Amino acid sequence: MMQIEDLIKQDRTKNKKHHFEGTFLDYLKILQENPDLCELAHHRMYQIVINEGMEVINTEENPRLRRIHGNDIIKKYNFFKKDFYGIDKTLMKIMNFLRAAAMRGEESRQVLYLVGPVGAGKSSIMESLKKALELSDPIYALKGCPMREEPLHLVPKHLRDKFENLLGINIEGDLCPVCRYRLKEEYNGEFEKFPVETVDFSIRSRKGIGVVPPVDPNNQDTSVLIGSVDISKLDLYPEDDPRVLSLNGAFNVGNRGLVEFIEVFKNEVEYLHAMITATQEKSIPSAGKNAMIYFDGIILAHSNEAEWNKFKADHTNEAILDRIVKIEVPYCLELNEEIKIYEKLLKNSKFSVHIAPHTIEMASMFAILTRLAPSEKVDAMTKLKLYNGEEIVEKGGVKKVDTLELKEEASREGMTGISTRFIMKAIDGAIAETEEECINPLTVLETLIKSVKDLTIGDDEKKRYLHFLQDAIKKEYHKILEKEVTKAFIHGYKEQTEDLFNNYLDHAEAYVNKTKIKDRNTGEELEPDEQFLRSIEEQIDITKSAAPGFRQDVTAYMFYVIRKGGKVDYTSYEPLKEAIEKKLTASVKELSRVVTRTKVRDKGQKEKYDAMVEEMKKNGYCDHCCNVVLKYAANNLWKD
Helix, strand or coil: CHHHHHHHHHHHHHHHHHCCEEEHHHHHHHHHHCHHHHCCHHHHHHHHHHCCCEEEECHHHCHHHHHHHCCCCEEEEHHHHCCCCCCHHHHHHHHHHHHHHHCCCHHHHCEEEEECCCCCCHHHHHHHHHHHHHCCCCEEEECCCCCCCCHHHHCCHHHHHHHHHHHCCCCCCCCCHHHHHHHHHCCCCCHHHCEEEEECCECCCCECEEEECCCCHHHCCCHHHHCEECHHHCCCCCCCCHHHEECCCHHHHCCCCEEEEECHHHCCHHHHHHHHHHHHHCEECCCCCCCCEECCCEEEEEECHHHHHHHHHCHHHHHHHCCEEEEECCCCCCHHHHHHHHHHHHHHCCCCCEECCCHHHHHHHHHHHHHCCCCCCCCHHHHHHHHCCCCCEECCEECCCCHHHHHHCCCCCCCCCCCHHHHHHHHHHHHHHCCCCEECHHHHHHHHHHHHHCCCCCHHHHHHHHHHHHHHHHHHHHHHHHHHHHHHHHHHHHHHHHHHHHHHHHHHHHHHHCCCEECCCCCCEECCCHHHHHHHHHHHCCCCCCHHHHHHHHHHHHHHHHHCCCCCCCCCCHHHHHHHHHHHHHHCHHHHHHHHHCCCCCHHHHHHHHHHHHHHHHCCCCHHHHHHHHHHHHHHCCCC
């Protein structure tokens, strides 16, 4: 409780420290020390994001990222790091827009419009920007101003050049009708006495953040955007008197902050005319017969692609289209990043079930496969791995496919397919249905199959999705499961593994150096055993013609490790490690069947089985899912 009380006190002290009330002259003294305080909305938002820090990634130093992005420079912003995955280039485009707008370029008079498929993250990006404003430092504004406007608007036009030179600032904008009236009537034009205070941002309180949902086309009222005239005051004041104004529309509220248009093109075009003047003229109409009002704010909009295409097709909408910077927000196409999305969502939920290894990975694979465009160069699963920065090894060599070429031939990739929400609902369903407090790849794949069958999509599309689930992903899971079970099983055969490795290394070294090897038991000098070497190399499809080069690579790498002071064992060189494990698995496959299938085991078999289970549990399995996947492996792998 003491800690909580201290926390409350510290927060209250901080708020008091940030709170300011004084005259315009007091504000000028503060501004003289920190001229950035009067910067416009785009600059403020850009600084909020940049101040969190940024990482510039040199892809030349990261082979995996170079395979994904080529030589492009990738910037990762700490502000977005915890919530957004696999859309770095989209976030970079948004930041480029804000940077140009912060420098008062043409972008400062444009709408930032995000378009993309459902569940791609458009709304989440908007929410993060709004929350950033809420957590930012307060701004200085004229006290009592419905527009929360910049105090520098008080400076008369004929004095502005001198003020700008003295303070090293730039003054933009004019007083709203309400403050202009108050300056004249309450302060006799003595603007230096006008009170100034600090104000914060709040979504719920509609302070600095305006939100415009789609409005019923039959009942569209621009007062939602620009406020209205208070009818009750028309008996007291004429219609052009500022005192009759209720400046509580979204643009009034969002001045010096932002205004968000949700599903913007569901509104009628006439309703959006206020947006045109707010962008290009930086002013909005006032209700009644008052003058235009200066507006400084970021206008954000988003919608789905179908609505954008419909709006764009109408040539009468050119005026609005010319004032829009369109940024596409596609689905994530990088497997590792897609997995992080679901891990984040599960972490934020209250689910407490155990999730077996590769469960989220298989669901993520399906999501990405549905988003990829077919290519004649590679199959869908290979394309998925390439987009994940993996090297594809075929017949002992790396398959040469240019990932950037694949992306160029499918520029619309990521704009269609299964959404994150669909996958998450399937995972939630699998969790809700389980009675064992554990889910595994098999249960999630079954749930996804049921969900796809219930989808209202074309038969061809549904057939393609089911093929991914029942064939491509299942085959991939079989490969992963076989490796995992094999790895756990081989754990009990460490001595045999190292013997195979040492023998291969001896024979390969002798072959490369054209020398003989000495038999460890008899001392007899023998030729390198070509048949033994090939029995290992064939496990990873190395051809006879490629074998000499592979042996050369292995021995050269081992000597390199030794020279660097490293330890050499069978895991040192990944391709050889895989070959040895496959060789050993092939030789003990029958025993592997016995271990995973036999209900009654002898003592030796039980020890091997128990050792394998313990190793799998170390790798993230629980007793239940370990039992499930081992039974599945016994029935589906190592078939004659």
